[in-house]
Amino acid sequence: MKIIVPMAGRGSRLRPHTLTVPKPLIPVAGMPIVHRLVRDIAKILKQPIEEVAFVLGDPAFFGDDVVESLQALGASLGAKTSIYRQDKPLGTGHAIMSAKASLSGPAVVAYADTLIRADFDLDPQADAVIWTKQVENPEAYGVVNLNSKNEITELVEKPKQFVSDQAVIGIYYFKDIGLLKQKLQQILDENIMHGGEYQINDGIKRMMADGKVFKTGTVDEWMDCGNKTVTIETNTKMLHFLDQEGEKLVSDSVTLNNAKIIPPCFIGENVVLNNTTVGPNVSIGNNTTLENSTVKNSLIQNQTSIKNANLDNAMIGNHVIYNGEFTSISIGDYSVLE
The missing domain is CATH 2.160.10.10 (Hexapeptide repeat proteins)
Structure with a gap:
């Protein structure tokens, strides 16, 4: 199993704290956000992690100290650490394709700006799993549409009419991420952009059109670290979880x-x-x-x-x-x- 972590954004909503430190390395409850996210995903997967691939931005900002921190994280999981660079901020699909050499076999893609708490098993019948969280205001999120078999049939961004209350949180599992790589390469070759960016959803929709089965994996908690207020709220929640779990x-x-x-x-x-x-x-x-x-x-x-x-x-x-x-x-x- 591989974990692919796009984290090239500068975290402008969390300034001034991200003027000197990339947002994924801001500590919450005593551990950098990306370290805690990757460790928690590895715990949920319940299988050895072969490789963790990080997609970083400008080396002037994501410098040697960042690389060393991420290499230590990979080593702590007994995994190979790969570092890639996204030279331009051209969207989620472009970020994933920046790690093209690592896109093969089973893999999880996780965007490094949230923390989760979850305990579920990946559905062995699914070609892919999109992790979701039940929300009270689905019109503010991208949500999944499900059929009678609880298979995902559609991704809908900020629906004006009710589709479902399962919001996409930005973490995905692919039984063979090489299939997503093929579809995203088509998106890049055909220059299909939304808002000036190449999106992961366009690759996922093409996989669905080919009949690939997508299921949901529902998390218990989805905690944002987007700005100062919600980062403090996330710190509070995480401290309570860790205290209940008996962590020192x-x-x-x-x-x-x-x-x-x-x-x-x-x-x-x-x-x-x-x-x-x-x-x-x-x-x-x-x-x-x-x-x-x-x-x-x-x-x-x-x-x-x-x-x-x-x-x-x-x-x-x-x-x-x-x-x-x-x-x-x-x-x-x-x-x-x-």
Whole structure:
């Protein structure tokens, strides 16, 4: 089994945090988004992962440190790591085809801007599986249309009339991804674009037209990391899941001086808390210090210093120095407010 991860986007909706760090590498609940996504997919698949192929953007932004992080992720799964580049942002289909050399055999395609919780078995009778989540407002999403056999017959983008409440979340399984590769190559050769981009859906529709059987795999939770507000919400949900599963979230190297931690919280290595209350629903990265502060429902990254703060719904980057009394804030890397 292979996992193909297109992640060439810059994550503009999550600025300023993505001005220096690609969005898939922003830590949520103590782990970069793409690391947690790939690990969770591997857990669901319940079979060895042969290769993880990542499609990155401009090397000036997705540099050696990004490649090293992804290679470590692949190695942790005992898988080969392949790195590809998408030279132009020409859509989901174009991104997948940027990894053309890896498109053979069984594979999962997963876009690296969401996190999931799920437990299901892949249908052995299906040629492909599109992972979905039941939603209350399907008109805001791309949804699947199902027949009486629960086979997907159609993909409908933001339907004005009810089609189904199963929204496509951007994760796909193909028994032989080489078939999708063939159809997407036809799309590229024929220059079929929507909104100036080549779309994965056009390749999928051609597979359906050939009679290939598509089923759904329904996830229990689908968590977005598109902007600051929803990323904090996702951090909260993930902390609660990990706490319920008994995962160790607070490092033994944390120093507490007249300080209190209200779980669930993730607190990394060598964090110092002086006269501070942290939690619930807080993630704090390595080598960060908090003093005379109260923090809840927030994300704070590595090597940051926080003093005299009362934070709620805050997202603070790496190497930040902050001294103040603001509450709902979003501060990027290397900022100083004193």
